[in-house]
Amino acid sequence: NRPRVPGMTLAIERPHNQYDSAIFVKPGILINFTSKSEQEDIKILTVDLKTMSITSVYKPPAKCLRFPDQDGRHVIISDFNCHNTRWGYNENNENSEFLEKWADAQHLSLIHDPKLPSSFNSERWKHGYNPDLIFVSASLATISKKLVLESLPQTQHRPIGIQVHAAIQLQFVPFRQCFNFKKANWSGFSNNLDATVNNTKATPQNYQLLVTAVRQSVKKIPRGCRTSYIPGLTQSMTLQFKIYKEKFKNDPFAEDTIATGEKLMSALSKEHRRSWQSLIESTDMTHNSKKAWEMIRKLTNDPQKGDQHYNVTANQVTHQLILNTTKQPELRLHLDDEPDHSELTQPFSLEKLNIVINTIKTETAAGLDDIRTEQIKHFGPATCEWLLKLFTINFTFSEMGLQA
Numbered sequence: 001n002r003p004r005v006p007g008m009t010l011a012i013e014r015p016h017n018q019y020d021s022a023i024f025v026k027p028g029i030l031i032n033f034t035s036k037s038e039q040e041d042i043k044i045l046t047v048d049l050k051t052m053s054i055t056s057v058y059k060p061p062a063k064c065l066r067f068p069d070q071d072g073r074h075v076i077i078s079d080f081n082c083h084n085t086r087w088g089y090n091e092n093n094e095n096s097e098f099l100e101k102w103a104d105a106q107h108l109s110l111i112h113d114p115k116l117p118s119s120f121n122s123e124r125w126k127h128g129y130n131p132d133l134i135f136v137s138a139s140l141a142t143i144s145k146k147l148v149l150e151s152l153p154q155t156q157h158r159p160i161g162i163q164v165h166a167a168i169q170l171q172f173v174p175f176r177q178c179f180n181f182k183k184a185n186w187s188g189f190s191n192n193l194d195a196t197v198n199n200t201k202a203t204p205q206n207y208q209l210l211v212t213a214v215r216q217s218v219k220k221i222p223r224g225c226r227t228s229y230i231p232g233l234t235q236s237m238t239l240q241f242k243i244y245k246e247k248f249k250n251d252p253f254a255e256d257t258i259a260t261g262e263k264l265m266s267a268l269s270k271e272h273r274r275s276w277q278s279l280i281e282s283t284d285m286t287h288n289s290k291k292a293w294e295m296i297r298k299l300t301n302d303p304q305k306g307d308q309h310y311n312v313t314a315n316q317v318t319h320q321l322i323l324n325t326t327k328q329p330e331l332r333l334h335l336d337d338e339p340d341h342s343e344l345t346q347p348f349s350l351e352k353l354n355i356v357i358n359t360i361k362t363e364t365a366a367g368l369d370d371i372r373t374e375q376i377k378h379f380g381p382a383t384c385e386w387l388l389k390l391f392t393i394n395f396t397f398s399e400m401g402l403q404a
Contacts, residue, residue, distance in 0.1 A: 167261030190380035202389035
């Protein structure tokens with residue numbers, strides 16, 4: 001019986017009672033020609049697709065490696081049964097040294113990932129090995145990725161595969177909404193907030209109205225999340241990226257497609273280098289070391305695991321503990337014979353309020369009222385006056401030992 005794979009078409013086969021070899025292709029793929037050869041029980045099957053060729057090789061363990069020269073662009077998936085430290089063995093044998101020299105002469109690159117599972121797990125030696133290898137032409141090395149699939153039933157082997165992807169790929173991130181303060185309409189935000197507080201009396205009971213007004217004014221601040229993006233892709237590269245996607249869709253192995261991808265990769269690399277230089281030159285740990293430590297973690301490739309998310313914040317826990325307190329603080333009326341004229345007893349001024357607002361740090365978590373420091377820094381004149389009156393009222397009633 002001839003081998004069959006559901007959804008695939010048999011392109012070429014070399015029957016054998018023990019080492020059967022075959023290549024299958026998807027329906028619709030145009031095959032230029034097929035060829036097969038055998039020398040000293042080493043089986044070589046090739047399918048040519050005009051722009052490139054796919055070759056399958058099997059070499060029994062006891063045979064010496066013999067392999068013809070290759071022309072053009074190639075993907076070679078083979079079971080060479082060669083031992084080499086480059087693909088997970090403890091030593092090198094003579095066949096593997098010959099294989100490395102032949103691959104260098106043919107400008108072929110090994111596609112191997114040591115983090116992937118072994119393609120063969122020996123039941124006898126209780127160890128995993130990688131006799132199955134993938135070699136590709138140098139022009140395809142940067143866009144090729146090795147795959148190791150689930151193990152086959154009743155066998156010690158895992159199928160291997162190769163995935164050829166675009167030179168430039170979108171990076172996907174989880175959807176998480178956040179404010180984009182760099183694109184915010186701060187003048188509109190300040191004007192809307194000032195118009196609201198002008199009609200509101202500055203009392204502690206009306207503070208919640210201010211919080212509501214701030215939440216309503218956030219319509220002037222874009223909020224969203226890019227779930228897919230390409231780091232370093234500038235506006236001038238967008239058209240070039242669209243052209244490359246169309247070429248890759250039509251023929252990913254064409255010379256023009258590969259050349260366009262390499263040109264785009266070079267432009268992205270220059271942009272990444274420019275961004276890094278700008279970041280290093282502007283990094284200053286004197287006042288804020290957050291950017292500096294982020295850069296150090298990136299340079300040292302320090303893996304950062306995502307912290308577990310809790311629905312209850314520390315502020316909410318503190319607030320609930322205050323509400324659960326059974327004993328309320330006693331209100332005492334301070335009647336001093338001599339008034340205190342120290343700096344701490346002086347009323348608040350608008351100048352001091354602006355100094356405090358300008359010195360608060362940005363990119364920090366919001367408080368219990370869900371107001372960010374970036375929003376506080378862009379409060380308008382009327383809103384700052386409203387806050388000043390509120391602080392003065394609270395301070396005055398606190399000095400008298402009364403509740404406002």
